[in-house]
Amino acid sequence: MSESTNSGGLNEYISHHLTHNTINVFGGQFHLDSWLVALVLGLIFVAWFAFYARKATAGVPGKGQAFVELVFEFIDGQVKDTFHGDRRSITPLALTIFMWVVFMNTMDLIPLDLPGWLVQTIAGEETAHHTYMRIVPTADLNTTFGLSFGVFFILIGHALAAKGGLGFGKELLTAPFHAHGFMAIVLAPVNLAMNIIEWLVKPVSLGMRLFGNMYGGELVFMLIAGLMASWITMAPGIVANAAWAIFHILIILLQAFIFMILTVVYIAGARESH
Template sequence: MSEQTGSGGGLNEYIQHHLTQNTIQLGGGGFHIDTWVVSLVLGLIFVLWFGLAARRATAGVPSKGQAFVELILEFVDGQVKDTFHGDRSSITPLALTIFVWVVMMNCMDLLPLDMPGWLVQTASGSEVAHHTYFRWVPTADLNTTFGLSVPVFFIILYHSMKAKGIGGFGKELLTAPFHGHGFVAVILAPFNLLLNLIEYAVKPVSLAMRLFGNMYGGELVFMLIAGLLGGSLYMFVPGVVFNVAWALFHILIVLLQAFIFMILTVVYISGAYESH
């Protein structure tokens, strides 16, 4: 969400300003400090929150905080149970981490866009805020979504090898989906390998691009509303109304995208135990 527009640079400059990452050069490439800081802080909050809830859990009447954590855990475990029919001891924690962490990162889209600049300006008493770049939403950064999906990809490979063995996994890559015998199998092997590699590669790409596209689009809508309706005093009320309306709808996107990322991860892991 946004409270105010930029300092007179027009809609294009306002949007460009808020689409710019706080970046430093590291290892020959750009490192997005804002994405890293927000992701790390939210991850630590999640670990601390659920860790304290687990330590303080009681067998009697639960507190409101414990009941809320248990509700989330039961929801995630129920989804995993319906999708994955094996040992859930490692799958449910993974799904829980993905769901809660992604929800928390997505929810940053509901904070005012101009808050970092306003905080800097308030603290410094200068116009340096106009040159302050800080993006709240880690999942609107493609680096974050691929940072989540690539480990999921390796987890899928691990479960595939665990279920079928390294030899069985390699054999499946060469013999499925087109099965054959003798010379025919040799001819089909390169095509099978290519199709399987594409199938595996598509999984992390689709996970990353779906989450990024929806969160980037939602962030852009907030910027457009702020830029078009927040430039003058008489547009303040319409701006607030449109922002609130979009924020209420966007809450559904925030939750749905986290759920989709989680459930597809579980589906892919479940598929690793199935043969072609």
């Protein structure tokens, strides 16, 4: 049973858990909690996979190496089916995106009050009450947009590498309405506007889709926590929490897969000509 739910009501409880731990950076609010958790999880992924990559053997692999190889082969298979070119740089990117997003999404399964309980245990109840910590980076729009616009710049890089600066610029002005002579000049602004919209929709949709699903899942956990504020609704709350957690595992994996596979699809499209 949550003490904060009892003392301040469900609205205050949810408001507290939706508040980021921020610092001022160049006059703006920087979400320190999202950045720190995402960084730590990214480093854990790199250290984990690098460890088994270095000690990999040609013989019968251990359980850890077998799992890493299974994940790598799954991602490589998905990339092979989607991207018909040299995938030596694409598969590592897809693997990093998938595992990093899975790690960040999985933080939603950690009990809401665990960080607060740890702070209370170490620093005291008063400190815990005034400490904010959101531990699901992908429930923060800054994180998902950071990831998606990172992908956006990677797409630009692939388009330039495949078509060159002049070829990419020409495509922006001549597609999708191909014309000749005077009409080509007339339609160039229209083509440019449509291409800019098409390019910007990709990162926006990537970021919003991941954020919406994870923010919604986080909010459901908070609402279910309200059932545990009373002994009468404690049992239904536990059942609902367990059921939602099991279902949410599917969302965690599916959203990571969608983000990864759409990135590969967008890269393949960026390297192709209209």
